[in-house]
Amino acid sequence: MMKNIPLTALVGLIITSLYFAAALLASWIAPYGMAEIVGDVWEPSSAEHLLGTDNIGRDLLTRMIYGGQTTIFIATMGTILSFVTGSSLGFLAAVLGGWADQLLSRTVDLIMAIPSLIMALVILAMVPVTVPVLILVMGFLDATRVFRLARSVAVDINVMDYVEAARLRGEGGAWVIFREILPNALSPLVAELGLRFIFMVLFISTLSFLGLGVQPPLADWGGIVKENKDGIVYGIGAALYPAIAIATLAISVNLVADWVLNRTTSLKGGRG
Amino acid sequence: MHPIIKLVVQRLSLGILLLFAASAMIFGLTEALPGDAAQAVLGQTATPESLANLREEMGLNEPAISRYFDWLGGIMTGDLGSSIVNRLDIAESVGKRLGNTLFLAFWAAVVSVPLAIFLGLLAVRYRDRWPDKLISAITLTTISIPEFLIGYVLVYFLAVKMGWGTALAMVNDSMSLGQKLNAIALPVLVLTLVVLAHMMRMTRAAILNVMQSAYIETAELKGLSVFNVIAKHAFPNAVSPIVNVVMLNLAYLVVGVVVVEVVFVYPGMGQFLVDAVTKRDVPVVLACGVIFAAIYIGLNMLADIISILANPRLRHPK
């Protein structure tokens, strides 16, 4: 199987694993302490500071490595949470139909109809902002988006002849979900997975922007962009490194997602 | 009654119920925020006496429930009331801001939606070849960069360095359409870059999914051109997820652009809502929140109806 892996997917896989590895090994590979002040403000890159220093003189490479750890951890956990809850409820709504569908769909509509900014402001003003709280809030708010997609895909599949055939055979709801709907809904969901991961990363940075993100001196990539944003219009690159990191991670994750997508669609090709 | 009309009526009445629920929830959430309007207005200059006087004037000493029903009563008679902070008429100030927001969202949508679907179709047509990969890489890059960063970089290069376009997207009534379009050129560009990837990728994925079906193979065997197959056979059957994603992004263009408004100093609803939340100006928060909710629910309904119309199996339930 690995022999058939296309070059783009391989590149994506390598970069993604590098980022995840750096995140896991942060405390061993970072050259300085996370919050340690080691130089002047916005020093250019040098042998001591490969990426220069940040807005108060911390080593930027160190900040990036620790920031990646926070970002990747929160985004990964949040994405898993939102996909598990969102898609299982979405499938359930589609298969059950009727009142259960209405109840779930309208509840989701209600939550989504309220601007997420107010939601985030209120929830995070009422409970202390810790990493698990952030994951829960972000995961559940995002699950509403996944729910809508999962349900709409599943509804289409649910009326297919082969599903009806399965029902006539007397298969139960669970069988329909796992054997018919899940495999057929996988490709739009996988395509969405990569994007939702990126939206999670951006969501944390928006929260940091509002002063609701992770607690200092901890940082996430979006937070580092924000801390150094004033330098952008004067050609100081400190804000661009985390942006590049987010972008390359995004592209790599999605290259991998595309490959998985192709694999699942070709598997399905056997049926058509 | 035709099942579609029945469905529309059903969804409309549900939508109105949802709006009530949303207004109650927004009210509850705003009330749950720590602090009140009087404290927020006086801030660091508050004294116990001035706080008490201001609370009295703003009517904050009334119980929350009766304030909510007062507001609801007003809304029923078409009266949005006035801000408790600066006493300006809400209908008038919201009207202006909403107009600006819809203006920006409309032009961003006009550019981005057709472009996204076109690029999606192009990517399917040249699947796994360089146009597909190029489109994919570029859209992924633009979606992955925080929008304020795209905004600042564009402002720096286009407005400050090159002198094209304007750094501030100030629009007002005395401007002609041409001047307004010139003013919003940069924010429209940023918004397009931000929403393009999501819609384009969903178009591509949904069509590819359909392309595996037997009837597409039949169509191909009939000797139809690839574009014909995609446009006539694949696209209509992939409409449902695409419409859903387009709807999400349209809602985002109206509801979620506060960061872009801040960067370009655009006088839209987002900044208006944030200011109102910060100052705990409950009637304004409610007015904005309900308008946002109505737009969201409306678009949502539209997406569901289009999905149903596009899928014959859903159109004619057995």
Added chain:
Amino acid sequence: MTNELDYLKRRAGQGKLSRREFLGKTSALGVSAAAAGTMFATAVHAEGPKKGGDFKIGSVGGESTNSLDPAAAASQVPYHNNYQWGDTLVGVDGSGAVTNILAESIESSADAKTWMFNIRKDVEFHNGKTLTAEDVVKTMERHSNEDSKSGALGIMKGIESMKAEGDVFSVTLKDANADLPYLMADYHLMIQPNGGMDAPDTGVGTGPYKMEVNEPGVRHVYSKFDGYWGSDAHFDSVEIIAINDSTARTAALQSGQVHAVNRVEPKVAGLLDRAPNINVMSTAGPGHYVFIMHADTAPFDNNELRLALKHAINREEMVDKILRGYGSVGNDMPINAAYPLFDTGIEQRAFDLAKAAEHYKASGHDGSPIILRVADGAFPGAVDAAALFQQTAAAAGIPLEIKREPNDGYWSEVWNKQPFCASYWGGRPVQDQMYSTAYLSTADWNDTRFKNAEFDALLIQARAELDGDKRKALYSQMGTMVRDEGGLICPMFNDFVEGVSTSVAGWNGNPNGDLMGGQMTRQCWFA
């Protein structure tokens, strides 16, 4: 050389030479920068202001909830709005002296308990009504009576009675106060027809510019008022645009959409100054960025712990990194050289980790984390400053833990409620007002819970003391008490850092507020 200098001065006066160019060229002639700066200002003034033009300001601190009611002004855009349409009774100039505005002259009784202001004659409001002493009384009443919602209510408390007799407005105080005129210069106290009792938020006053467009949170447009009494104010129209994002503000200045901006981020000020058509102006003022401890709440009720924290903060590093040099170090008291009667002889507290560790040990603190609450809304760079503080405190063995709070609700929920947090004080024109506002035991805004009977007695004594030297000695004693026993950790005083287009002449910094203390649209002109 003199010829050349005269030529340069003439060019500067005609607006053909920017301040920076002038400084550069004169320094080549061996003139010191300070002397050249003064020369430039005089030269520009000598040529005389030109009339006309549409002047645009980009300002931080504008919200869509803003109103034109001067009593409700609490941020920068409403502050500048007030000075367009309104006039105060008196003002405070750049050197800290009281100037007459709507008052023609000021007299006081020998005991400084009764003050009389002669009101200027033939002054017209925008609605055509003529200003009377009665309007002044009504204005002051609206800000101080029992229904008042005014931001100035706190400073109006010492007034016992007010009355109008002919053209004289007189105030009688409960206790003597030699600094009363300074209180009347507060930016909330804009004189309105009938005191604004009927219509507080219409923007009708006696100021140089008349309100044309009022779009809160977006822009406010004013046109020159034909019946304006004064001879200053040279523009045809003034537009104040709310630009809350710092990067957008400087971008708007650089692309020429506005002529002046306030609150330039210190980090980019040096870079902005290099832009060809922009000058960065910095004005030292009484504003200070602080960390405040409640001196009556554990563990901060222990003065040893307070002293430990005061020694563990690196002031120079803060001024260097947070203010990029646009400011000066603080000395754990709210007063600096911007105030009259400041005693420069009080010893500067130094960054001393050994002393910090010693005091920390003496405090007997149990080693549990000391929680410092911050938000970027407290002051620009507050979270970064806290991160610096945490690092130096850790080096002294003090376990500081930063808790970032949302900007939203910071002033109502954290400040003056939590025992240890970041804060900002804009300062006051005189020491008495600063101490009365925040250090008197009974003050509402005593945000360090500094309660010291001896200090209170000194404050009242100083207020009635009319001899400058004796007063200075009293203030010196009080400053030292706050420094050594108070709950204030004051690492730095910030300058006003502002960007101004080179097309604008007449700049004259004023420590009392941003953009020349709100006087820019009155005193500047297009060169």
